[in-house]
Amino acid sequence: MTFWANHRNTLIAIAAVLIAAPFVASRPVWLDSAVILGVYALLALSVGISYGQAGILTMSQGAFASVGAYAAALCSARWGWPPFTDLVLAMLLPAVLAYGVGRVVTRLSPLATALATLALGSVISIYIRHADDLTGGYVGFAGIPAIGFIDTPLEYAVLAWLLVIAVVYGYENLMRSAHGRALNVLQQDQARARADGIDVARSMSAAFALSAAIAGIAGWLYAHYVSVLSPESLDTNISVTALLMAVVGGAGYVLGPIIGTVLFDTLTRLLPAAELQGLFYGLALVVILLVARTGLMGLGEQLIGAARSGLGRRAAPAAGLPARAAS
Amino acid sequence: MTGPAFDTPVPPAAADALVASGIEVAFGGIKALAGVGATVVPGRIVGLIGRNGSGKSTLFNCMTGFVRPGAGRVTLGGADITGLPAERVVRAGIARTFQTPRIAEGADVRTAVLCGFFNSAKTSFMGSVAGFGAARREERRLREEADAVLEGLGLADLRHTEVRRLSMGLVRMVDVARCIASGARFILLDEPAAGLTQAEQETLSRQIRDVAARGVGILLVEHNFALVRSLCETVVVLETGRVLCEGAPETVARDPRVLRSYLGAVGESDEQGEAAA
Ligand SMILES: Nc1ncnc2c1ncn2[C@@H]1O[C@H](COP(=O)(O)OP(=O)(O)OP(=O)(O)O)[C@@H](O)[C@H]1O
Ligand SMILES: [Mg+2]
Numbered sequence: 001m002t003f004w005a006n007h008r009n010t011l012i013a014i015a016a017v018l019i020a021a022p023f024v025a026s027r028p029v030w031l032d033s034a035v036i037l038g039v040y041a042l043l044a045l046s047v048g049i050s051y052g053q054a055g056i057l058t059m060s061q062g063a064f065a066s067v068g069a070y071a072a073a074l075c076s077a078r079w080g081w082p083p084f085t086d087l088v089l090a091m092l093l094p095a096v097l098a099y100g101v102g103r104v105v106t107r108l109s110p111l112a113t114a115l116a117t118l119a120l121g122s123v124i125s126i127y128i129r130h131a132d133d134l135t136g137g138y139v140g141f142a143g144i145p146a147i148g149f150i151d152t153p154l155e156y157a158v159l160a161w162l163l164v165i166a167v168v169y170g171y172e173n174l175m176r177s178a179h180g181r182a183l184n185v186l187q188q189d190q191a192r193a194r195a196d197g198i199d200v201a202r203s204m205s206a207a208f209a210l211s212a213a214i215a216g217i218a219g220w221l222y223a224h225y226v227s228v229l230s231p232e233s234l235d236t237n238i239s240v241t242a243l244l245m246a247v248v249g250g251a252g253y254v255l256g257p258i259i260g261t262v263l264f265d266t267l268t269r270l271l272p273a274a275e276l277q278g279l280f281y282g283l284a285l286v287v288i289l290l291v292a293r294t295g296l297m298g299l300g301e302q303l304i305g306a307a308r309s310g311l312g313r314r315a316a317p318a319a320g321l322p323a324r325a326a327s
Numbered sequence: 328m329t330g331p332a333f334d335t336p337v338p339p340a341a342a343d344a345l346v347a348s349g350i351e352v353a354f355g356g357i358k359a360l361a362g363v364g365a366t367v368v369p370g371r372i373v374g375l376i377g378r379n380g381s382g383k384s385t386l387f388n389c390m391t392g393f394v395r396p397g398a399g400r401v402t403l404g405g406a407d408i409t410g411l412p413a414e415r416v417v418r419a420g421i422a423r424t425f426q427t428p429r430i431a432e433g434a435d436v437r438t439a440v441l442c443g444f445f446n447s448a449k450t451s452f453m454g455s456v457a458g459f460g461a462a463r464r465e466e467r468r469l470r471e472e473a474d475a476v477l478e479g480l481g482l483a484d485l486r487h488t489e490v491r492r493l494s495m496g497l498v499r500m501v502d503v504a505r506c507i508a509s510g511a512r513f514i515l516l517d518e519p520a521a522g523l524t525q526a527e528q529e530t531l532s533r534q535i536r537d538v539a540a541r542g543v544g545i546l547l548v549e550h551n552f553a554l555v556r557s558l559c560e561t562v563v564v565l566e567t568g569r570v571l572c573e574g575a576p577e578t579v580a581r582d583p584r585v586l587r588s589y590l591g592a593v594g595e596s597d598e599q600g601e602a603a604a
Binding site for chain 1: 393415418425431432443446448453456457458462466
């Protein structure tokens with residue numbers, strides 16, 4: 001009962017995954033797509049936390065994912081770590097990086113912070129290209145082992161979407177805590193946040209670190225699933241795509257990024273030619289910025305609100321001041 | 328040789344007081360404050376009055392880390408907190424309300440008050456994400472405490488109302504609740520009673536007295552002198568960035584300078600306040 005009230009989004013995500021599962025499982029091609037979709041959903045969720053909650057317009061999620069992916073490749077393929085132990089490093093490394101950078105750049109204006117994340121992404125990818133001994137340079141890695149017993153696309157799809165659900169659960173926990181409320185406040189009014197005792201730079205950096213850790217999970221999963229990795233695998237394009245997915249779905253809503261991911265994936269599949277993709281992305285962004293700045297989720301909420309007040313106007317007195325006298 | 332007034336040692340009784348002394352603030356050549364001091368002792372309510380633009384809010388800003396004074400010191404229990412960032416001032420135990428309340432879009436009354444508890448939440452950021460038992464218990468405790476604060480201010484029924492739907496007076500009251508929620512040892516209230524109905528003002532006064540009785544020191548900016556008189560033992564009167572005089576409300580009310588500078592101007596509303604009381 002209270003779980004339903006507190007974890008509505010988690011339950012909706014579980015229900016959606018269960019409904020989609022039989023259809024997806026019936027076709028091997030769809031199973032493969034489901035894994036990649038899961039990777040994108042994790043990346044889009046990471047944008048949701050960073051941009052939607054902490055107000056950091058991040059352009060470095062692809063780079064964080066590649067840090068996670070290279071951690072996975074190194075630990076499992078080169079150093080022979082047992083399965084899943086590399087996940088810890090794949091999350092920790094991007095998180096530490098993001099927290100450190102966050103402490104410095106979150107003091108800047110939002111635009112400067114966004115540019116700083118873009119620069120951070122570039123630095124990471126340049127490093128990966130040039131650290132031949134560690135990352136294999138331009139060639140990268142091949143033969144990254146599977147995650148222990150998880151081997152078939154079906155098993156990967158299950159793992160991917162379990163991770164998505166786990167992230168939604170944690171995200172929802174965060175937003176129902178003092179730290180989540182702090183993010184809400186500081187995004188709207190930093191002076192108000194400071195009067196509550198919130199260290200703005202610290203809270204924003206913590207959210208950025210969490211978002212980087214989630215991107216790290218996405219990279220970890222990707223590396224093990226695809227089993228090859230090069231500097232081009234998870235580049236700035238991925239960062240921009242994830243950002244678009246989150247914004248189109250509604251970055252401020254827990255499930256917005258996932259909705260954006262599924263929608264984008266479906267629409268790009270329907271596109272006749274891959275060359276149109278860039279055009280489509282640009283178009284999607286313009287439409288969202290013009291019509292619904294809070295994304296599809298926000299648009300939906302507005303429509304429901306309008307419908308409700310339209311219906312309720314006759315039944316109840318106008319919702320001006322709440323009925324204080326009556327209470 | 329005797330130094331300026333603010334160099335005199337703090338009396339022993341006020342060893343754990345919040346003291347501002349010799350505060351000077353200039354905004355582009357205009358002196359908003361020119362050597363102002365105020366002392367707030369735990370459990371006492373100090374009034375801060377003065378005409379519009381006399382520097383009351385600026386003094387608040389200096390005492391809470393929002394404005395760094397050009398000169399002067401703010402100390403808390405003897406420790407220098409001048410120029411400390413606002414969030415660390417709050418953590419040191421000084422909370423404030425804003426004269427123009429700052430409301431978060433879409434938040435309901437209880438959520439707004441819950442935000443005030445940020446400092447007393449022990450769970451770490453990652454602990455909140457994991458959502459283990461301790462985090463859930465803490466969240467439940469905060470909700471209960473928030474409800475208790477709202478109960479005290481007569482706002483319990485408005486828990487689930489969006490803050491922006493309230494009257495300005497009630498929004499201020501929610502701000503007071505948020506301030507109390509912080510658990511601060513000192514609370515600075517900037518015109519909390521403006522726009523409240525008589526009944527709401529009485530609830531607010533009662534609550535301010537209760538909070539003070541729990542040992543919290545309160546600095547109160549208020550234009551309604553009847554309210555100030557009923558609540559405060561000491562009143563500081565500001566005029567154009569200086570302390571005009573300081574003392575018990577009765578003494579201050581009889582001071583000819585105060586009458587000329589301030590009370591004369593608000594005499595009417597004062598009489599109304601007294602007539603209603
Ligand atoms: N940020 C600012 N920039 C420039 N001048 C300011 C600023 N804040 C305050 N002032 C000036 O400092 C003086 C004191 O202002 P302050 O707001 O402290 O007065 P107040 O006593 O709180 O007045 P009120 O009763 O209207 O709230 C005024 O002359 C005001 O114009
Ligand atoms: Mg003022």
